[in-house]
Amino acid sequence: MDDVLDARTGLKDTLPTVFGYIGIGLAFGIVGKASGLSPLLVALMSAITYGGSAQFVMVSMLVSHSTLLSIILAVFLVNARMILMSMTVAPYFRQERTWHVVLIGSLLTDETFALSMNKLNRTQNTLSFPWFNTANLTAYFTWIIASLIGALLGNFITDPKRFGLDFALVAMFIGLLYLQIIADQSMKKALQLTVVLVTCILMYIGLIFIPSNFLVLVVTLLSCGLGMVIKHVLF
Amino acid sequence: MSSFEFTFWTIVGCGLVTWLSRIISFILLKKFRLPTSVIEFLSFVPIVIMSALWFESLFHQNLGHLPQVDVGNMLASLPAILTAILTKNLLWIVIIGILSLALIRLVI
Numbered sequence: 001m002d003d004v005l006d007a008r009t010g011l012k013d014t015l016p017t018v019f020g021y022i023g024i025g026l027a028f029g030i031v032g033k034a035s036g037l038s039p040l041l042v043a044l045m046s047a048i049t050y051g052g053s054a055q056f057v058m059v060s061m062l063v064s065h066s067t068l069l070s071i072i073l074a075v076f077l078v079n080a081r082m083i084l085m086s087m088t089v090a091p092y093f094r095q096e097r098t099w100h101v102v103l104i105g106s107l108l109t110d111e112t113f114a115l116s117m118n119k120l121n122r123t124q125n126t127l128s129f130p131w132f133n134t135a136n137l138t139a140y141f142t143w144i145i146a147s148l149i150g151a152l153l154g155n156f157i158t159d160p161k162r163f164g165l166d167f168a169l170v171a172m173f174i175g176l177l178y179l180q181i182i183a184d185q186s187m188k189k190a191l192q193l194t195v196v197l198v199t200c201i202l203m204y205i206g207l208i209f210i211p212s213n214f215l216v217l218v219v220t221l222l223s224c225g226l227g228m229v230i231k232h233v234l235f
Numbered sequence: 236m237s238s239f240e241f242t243f244w245t246i247v248g249c250g251l252v253t254w255l256s257r258i259i260s261f262i263l264l265k266k267f268r269l270p271t272s273v274i275e276f277l278s279f280v281p282i283v284i285m286s287a288l289w290f291e292s293l294f295h296q297n298l299g300h301l302p303q304v305d306v307g308n309m310l311a312s313l314p315a316i317l318t319a320i321l322t323k324n325l326l327w328i329v330i331i332g333i334l335s336l337a338l339i340r341l342v343i
Contacts, residue, residue, distance in 0.1 A: 001325070016325035019333065041242055048250035058249060062237050068245055075249040081284060082256040088277045090264040101265065105258035110288060117281040164337030170292045170308055171315045171332025177285040178319040178328075187278065195279055196286045203290040207302040216287045220280065223287070227279035228272075 001179075003122045010134030013119065017111045020172050021142040023165030028055055029150020035059050039151035046147040050107070050140065054078045055147075057213055078213045081220055085113040092120075092127045100129045107136035111169070114176040121183035191227075191235050198230070199223040306343065311336035 001013055025046070032042040037059065045055055054075045061071045086105050093101045112135045116127055181192050202222055206215045237245075269277070293309050294302035315332035322328070 016329045019329050023333075037242065038239075041239070041246070044243070045246045048246050049253055050250070051253050054249065054253065058245065062242055062245065065237060068241070068248060071245050072248045072252055076252040076256065079253045079256050082253065083260060084277065084280050085284070086257055087260040087264065087269070087273075088280045090261045091269070091274075093261065094265060098262070098265065101261040102258050105261040106254055108257050110284065114281065114285055164311070164333045164335070164340060167308065167311050167315075167332050167336040168329050170289060170312070171329045172325065173285045173289045174312060174315045174332070175319050175325045175328035177282060177289060178316065179323060179325070180282055180285065182323075184282075192282055196282055199283050199286045200290050203287055204294070204302060207291075207294055207296050208300065209298060211298065212291055212296045216284070216291060219287050220283050223283040224276045224279040227283070228275055231275075 001119060001122055003124075005119075005123060005126065005128035005131040007130040007134040010131040011138055013115060013131075014112070014135040014138040016175070017115065017139060017169075017172055018142050019165065020111065020169035021139055022146045023163075023168045024052060025143050025146025026150035026153075027166060028052075028059075029147040029152070030154045031056065031150075032059050032147070033151040033154030035063050037062075037151070039148055042151035043144055043148040046144045049075065050109075050143065051075070051079050051082075052110070053213060074213070077217065081110075081217050082108065084220060084224075085110070089113065089116060089127070092125075093129070096129055100133075104129065104132050104136060107133075107140050109136070109139055111172065112136050112139055114173065114180075118176055118179050118183065121180070121185070188235055191231055194230055194234075195223060195227040198226055307336055307339050310339050 002009070028046070029042050032045070033039065045058065049055055049058065057074055057078055058071060061074060086108055089108065090101070093104060112132070115135055116132060119127065119131070177196070181189065184192065199219060202219045203215065206219055210218055293305055293312065295305055296302055311332055314335040315328050318328045318331040
């Protein structure tokens with residue numbers, strides 16, 4: 001990753017994440033088809049709701065005939081971390097045209113968020129619309145196409161996990177986390193590692209009694225708060 | 236599975252709340268500035284979210300019981316971390332990660 005912020009570089013920087021979208025997108029298509037969704041509905045869900053784990057939650061709640069409101073509430077809670085991520089990105093686009101920021105926000109994901117936070121370390125803390133929009137669009141269309149193909153192939157492939165593709169996103173978060181920690185000059189390494197450790201401990205304890213779909217949000221709020229306390233008390 | 240209409244409107248409803256979660260801060264923050272304490276809070280969001288999403292994948296949840304280790308993901312994380320340290324290149328980290336898990340699943 002370098003300091004160039006044009007559209008072509010946006011495409012290049014997003015390439016590693018494409019594997020993740022293909023792996024999880026195929027898996028989602030296959031699961032959706034197996035749960036009784038038509039390929040059309042699978043593609044619509046990926047295009048309109050567009051939220052990895054939230055879509056798996058939707059499928060399982062549709063299968064169990066949950067009410068419309070309870071599904072919407074669950075999806076809101078699963079995706080509420082989007083509010084935190086867009087709040088973190090938004091200040092870099094304060095001067096940008098309104099439809100540009102709405103477009104960037106509308107297609108923001110965990111992955112493009114993490115990529116952009118890494119990019120900041122190379123670009124003297126600036127982001128650009130062409131770079132971010134290209135990254136978002138690449139992710140968006142890869143996700144829709146992969147989930148559609150998954151739904152269409154659903155009858156033939158039963159075990160998408162066999163090829164290890166589902167690990168692509170995990171590997172990406174490991175990579176981005178490491179690159180973030182070594183590149184971020186604004187925060188002490190020891191502080192960052194402490195916060196990562198706190199997050200891991202909270203995740204482990206939280207998994208015992210908080211459904212994992214909501215846990216990421218709960219732990220994010222707690223860890224960021226604890227991070228502030230640790231920073232002021234110890235650093 | 237529910238009817239086409241019900242599923243369709245569920246998708247639209249969920250899409251709407253997700254979209255609002257994504258754009259609301261972008262629109263508000265064009266007009267308002269965040270207090271310093273909130274900015275400090277948000278400065279932890281990237282590393283916390285990345286580690287939380289990673290850690291979530293290392294365990295299987297059994298509500299009311301201790302989480303079960305996902306041996307495959309746990310083991311595959313090691314070569315991924317090693318590749319991160321050696322190459323600092325995201326594409327390699329992802330490729331080595333995928334190949335490692337595929338190999339691990341062949342063995343266990």
